[in-house]
Amino acid sequence: MPTIAHYLAQQPVFNPAGLLPFYFGSNQLGWVGPEIASILCSQTQDWKINQQTLYLDSPQPAQAMHKAAKLLQQQGLIQGWRNEQYGVYAPSLIAANDFTQPVLALERAAFRRFGLLSRAVHINGYYPDGSLCIARRAKTKSIDPDRLDNVAAGGIPLGEDPKDCAIRELFEEAGLNAQFSTALVLQETILMQRNEIDGTHRELLYCFDLALPADFIPHNQDGEVAAFYRISPEQAINDLSQMTWDAGIVTAHFLLRQGV
Template sequence: MSSDHRPLASLARELLGHAARPFPEHLDRLVLDGRIIGYLSRRRALALRELLPGLVADHPLGAPTRWSWHAKDLSAGERTQALQRAAEELRSQGLITGWRDERFSYWPEDVASLEAPELFRLERSAFRALGLRSHAVHINAFTPDGRMWCSRRSFSKPTDPGMLDNLAAGGLPSDETPRTCAIRELWEEAGVPAPLAERLTPAGQIVTAQLAGEDWVHERIFIFQLALPESFVPSNQDGEVAEFMLLDEQQLVSHLQQGHFTHEAACTVAQGCVER
């Protein structure tokens, strides 16, 4: 980056200040053992009530309503089975879209380490539909002169098609660590070989949250940074990237200001610039 960081630094602080937007008051609350775990629309809540044993409204239907799932005595595996069956039926009703056949793990927000026992696993698209907090990794990659490699999401992606993203990013599947996920995503999305990807370094965490249509999208993002040699040129392997762009500071600021990046990527880029 250039020696004058004031414009980018100011923009980065603004973006990070709005990373997690206020919880939407109009959405119903999904409660497990006394704690709110998700936010969902009324139509999804009413459908889920018929599909998930032990789910009841805490009070007569108002706006919003707390739906308590009495599953304290269930094991993590039993919760997973019950939720997955319900999610599959919601999908058949058209209330969950973008099905991925990939499961995320859910941990309470006060759990500091992902080595703690998970409460359940669930299809990743259901995390969005039920407003559950998921986990993801994003990698900011810089050239020796400080330019940043970014990608444009495929126009066929189910979420945020055609928008700008980090060099590589992805949701954290069950049974994967943030680091192994980052290394895998670097190869699949940008063709970064493992010996080079192994050089990535942690660059903090952020929590993002926003309303996207009917979905409350809530993520804890593990950020990594990677120094790439001048000669390296990314090459997509999985068909999920339309193109790559190497941006200097002025170009990066312009794209951020115009809202060309996804919300999560913009916040991750901001954090990466602050870390540098």
């Protein structure tokens, strides 16, 4: 029988070997594959490689980044363009948990190609008897289609507070009204980093717990969830391997807090 410890031991570990650090000024913003760096440097004067490091050298960094992202999209190297802006933050502000002053904003779909840090909310919904409410992602999702997920989860766009994002996602994905927001409890933040086929996934997860009414039945509003399941903690342990990596970690930590 699988255990939480066994699942956690299988988590992918980020390996920067073969990647170029990506800098703007004195700030390392992310990681870029050498083939992507070569494309950027060959197409525009805004990018330079020096001592195995990729530099963005432009007086208008936001425009230069947007231009680069569109170039990669046109070459099929960025999929699932959303027309949604995420903030890009300097390491010093990330360390200080200050997300009020982005260096620039960039299309969400481009973040993995540049190895940029994104942010997201994940909500563990649980019932009075200890069972969990788990979602199955729609097959049309560009990332991790048809995998299990938390009752609600989503990226934090530019200018939105994590709790406000959680409230919005709860309504869009599970039909929960804002009145339930008083029961939201931020438990922890988790930094996820791993190599992906489309770049580097770096995301700071804001992990909330939400006590649900015993008779709550979720209803998806935005078409991004195919189904919901009410499962026992024991079943949740069995299902961890069917979840997205991020949702699996968040759920595993929840189960540990519950003493499972």
